[in-house]
Amino acid sequence: MxxxxxxxxxxxxxxxxxxxxxxxxxxxxxxxxxxxxxxxxxxxxxxxxxxxxxxxxxxxxxxxxxxxxxxxxxxxxxxxxxxQPFNQILNLIDSIWDHGNSGVIDNTKYLQRKWDSLSNIYGPPVINxxxxxxxxxxxxxxxxxxxxxxxxxxxxxKDWAKGVNFEDFCEYILPYRIGTEEIEPWSLRLYNEWLPYLKKKELDSTLKISKYINDYNSYKMKHMKMLWSYPYDFTTTEFERIRVGNCKMSVHYTTQVLRSLGIPTAVDFTPRWAGSNNGHEWNVIFLENGKAHPFDAIHRGLNIDFSWRKIAKVYRKTFAKQILSINTEYLSEIPKDLVENYAKDVTSEYVKTSDIDLPIDNIEGHHYAIISSYHGFEWIPQDWGDIKKGKAHFRNIGVGNLYSIFIYHNNKYTRKTQPFFIDTLGKIEFFKPDFKNKQEMRLERKFPLTPFMKNIMSFIIGNKIQGGNTRDFKDSITFFTIADTPMNIKTVEIHDHKKYRYVRMWIPRGGRGDMAELEFYGLSPNKKDTIKLSGEIIGDPKIDIRGKRYYTYPFDENLLTYYLRPRGGDPWVGLDFGKAQRIVKVRYCPRSDTNFIEVGDEYELFLWDLDDWKSLGRRQADSQYVVFNNMPKNGLYILVNLNKGVENKIFSYNGGHQIWR
Structure with a gap:
């Protein structure tokens, strides 16, 4: 031819x-x-x-x-x-893996210092x-x-893919890329690598295959907070080399592995949780019956816990561009990061939603409004809606959250409503402080205790607090065994008149430790007051604890550090007083978010009043709660620790309880 x-x-x-x-x-x-x-x-x-x-x-x-x-x-x-200078961080991570599966995690602080050094020299990595x-x-x-x-x-x-229709195939199996990673031939390579494992394990369903792969990857790969600010998506080969990344990187890799095997897989995300300025991404597989199954990538098991998060909006990434009903003439009225051209709204698949139609004053000339949730004292944009006939209209908004409506013009936000709460029935409740009716407020936290954190705090259950007079504790007695999850710093009185030179916390089989602070108290010379006892920090005699800082953490008076059981040896940490002492009480605190009230810290209470947060006064805590008297009812409040911490959350107060919003 x-x-x-x-x-x-x-x-x-x-x-x-x-x-x-x-x-x-x-x-x-x-x-x-x-x-x-x-x-x-x-x-x-x-x-x-x-x-x-x-x-x-x-x-x-x-x-x-x-x-x-x-x-x-x-x-x-x-x-x-x-x-390019930041590539040396990735190469360094790769080299550290040669020292074992825990090498990178053990060197997290060292890697962060290297990252910070490069950022100081070249500035943080920014896309050009x-x-x-x-x-x-x-x-x-x-x-x-x-x-x-x-x-x-x-x-x-593949049997597990035969029920997938053509439209879903195009979106959830076919795409050759997930994010902005460099193009590489990944699909056949990953298929050939994983298929032998599936055959060997006789895995023949979407659920079984996905769980096996996610569990396997959770052991081989890790998340690393440092890489949250790395703006480049990894290819599959780069992620397999580095084996650490942010949530998005792990989600993308998991998506590509599963799609290479014919498992329809999507990426769902919330740009910002309600009540937070952070978002999250996760995977969704579609089972043979068509049901969507969401899960966190590179976490053991095949699930995701939303119980400690509040959802305003959730989207599903698409390869195809979505048609948005936006008049481009007025596009400037919507912040750019709220225009999701390659995602569809799936909020109703995760939470109950409600449509909102609220009258708005003084909106002539405006065509779009912005609904916002909050983070501390700031309001965080969540979605845009049409303005028609004097009303702002929003669709599929997650209920159970606090919102306010704004106008966006010339890159500035103007509030158009007071804060309002949408309950699970879609009913809207506005908050206006009632200064005529006052109340006493007893406050125990500045941020709610999430189920996630409560579970972490429970890891000390089963730990034994013991005393003895021999270094190996062969003659030990148990003062008490921790049976419940403490919500803050716990004090236990000891009614034992014997004296002990050695004390310790012993961790049972399967336990982790997770103790932030551990204090032992004896009697002062006057035999009436208690004094904090000090001594040499000790552990299993078979372990050289010199230079191992985590042994000092229960005794460093810092609630943000905590002791975990060591690798090898008997799992305990304690004190040698030098001579026998009578123990009259023990104070301890588990690893926690430290958002409870701490004695000695100063707290300030704020009230939302019309257009701003106004101070209602300060209190220094002399107990594990603070009391504010003569406070207006029906208000929205924020409590701030003036000494430490950054987490604060809006709450109302009713019936003697904080109600987190």
Missing amino acids: SCVLFKLSFTFLLIGAVSLLNISCNSKDTDLNSTLKLSGDNRKELETVLAYYKNKGDMDKLRAANFLIGNMKDKFSLTNRSN EKDKDYDYSTIKAKYLIEHIDHSFSVWKS
């Missing part, structure tokens, strides 16, 4: 391919044409893919190719060209335009064809 004849045949194939574009996965021919126009010198690569499947007569794969190319316009890789490589300009036909063929192969051949 001559070159001229080949070119003519190729052209006719492309015309035929383009004529079939209207049957794609919700991707329009205008989207494809737009991508092709942008692709420049790379256009031939994209057209080759379409011609290839047209020539084979495979209309489903042609539709799939059109879906990918038609939605390629905003897809790009971020390659670290602007912040030169880091971007748009897919339509760089992606190759061979890569796309191999990826599409593999995706179809697992979709058609």
Whole structure:
């Protein structure tokens, strides 16, 4: 065949391919044409893919190719060209893994110091335009064809994928990228690596396969807070090399592994929890019966705990661009980070939702309003809504949260309502302080105790507090065994008139320790007052504890440090008083969030009054609670520890109790 004849045949194939574009996965021919126009010198690569499947007569794969190319316009890789010095951190992490599975975790502080040093020299890593490589300009036909063929192969051949329809296949199995990672041929490689394990374990369902992979990865890989500020997404090979990352990195990797095996997998996220300025991402698999099953990536088990979080909005990432009902003429009235072009609202799959229609004054000339939750003293944007006929309209808003409505203009927010609470029935309750009716308020925390933290605090249950007069505690007696989860600092009186030189906390089999502070008290010379006893810190004689700071943590008067059981040896930590002492009481505190009231600290109470937070006064705590008298009822309050801490949460007060909002 001559070159001229080949070119003519190729052209006719492309015309035929383009004529079939209207049957794609919700991707329009205008989207494809737009991508092709942008692709420049790379256009031939994209057209080759379409011609290839047209020539084979495979209309489903042609539709799939059109879906990918038609939605390629905003897809790009971020390659670290602007912040290359930070690559040495990744290489250092890689080298530390050679020292064992716990090496990176044991060197977290060292790595953070290296990161901080680089940030001081070069500034924190920030994305630059030169880091971007748009897919339509760089992606190759061979890569796309191999990826599409593999995706179809697992979709058609695996029993767990046979019930997946074409639209869901396009979104949750087919995509060649998840975020802004560099393009690499990952799908067939991951499939070949994991398939032998599945066969060996005889795993034959979406749930079993996903749990096995997530459990395995939770042992091999870890989360690292330091990398929250690293702006580049890892490829699968880079994540396997580094084996640590932020939540997004682990979610992306898990998504790619599961999709390579034909398991339909999505990425769900909340940009910001209600009551927080932080968000989260997690995975969702679709079971054979079509039911969605969410879970945290690289956590043992296949679940996710929402009990300690409040949800305003949840979205599901999509490869296809979503149609938003926004008049672009007034787009400036909506903050850019609230416009989710590649995500769909799935809030109602997680919590009960309500539509909100509230009258708003003085909104002439405005077309959109912003609904916000809060974080401490700040209000955090959550969603946008239409303004019509003097009302702001919001859809699918998570209930059980405190909100307020704003107008966004010239990059500034203007409040248009007082704070209001939406209950589980969708009823709206506004708060206006009643200064005529007063109340006494006894406050025990500045931030609620979450189920997550309460579970951590429970890890000290079963620990034994003991005394003895031999260094190996062969003659030990148990003063008490911790039987309940303490909510703050706990004091236990000891009614034993014998004297003991040695004391310790002993951790039972399966226990972790998790003790933040442990204090022993004896009698003063006047035999009436108690005094805190001090001594040499000791542990199992078989362990050299010199230089191991975690042995000092229960005795350092710092509630933010805590003792965990050591590797090897008997799990205990204690004191040698030098001579026998009578023990009259023990004070202890588990690892915690330290958001309870601490004796000696000063607290300030604030009230929301019309348009701002106003101080109601300060109190120094002389007990594990503070009392404020003659406070207005029906208010919203925030309690702040003026000595330490950053977490505060809005609450109301009724019936003698703080009600967290």
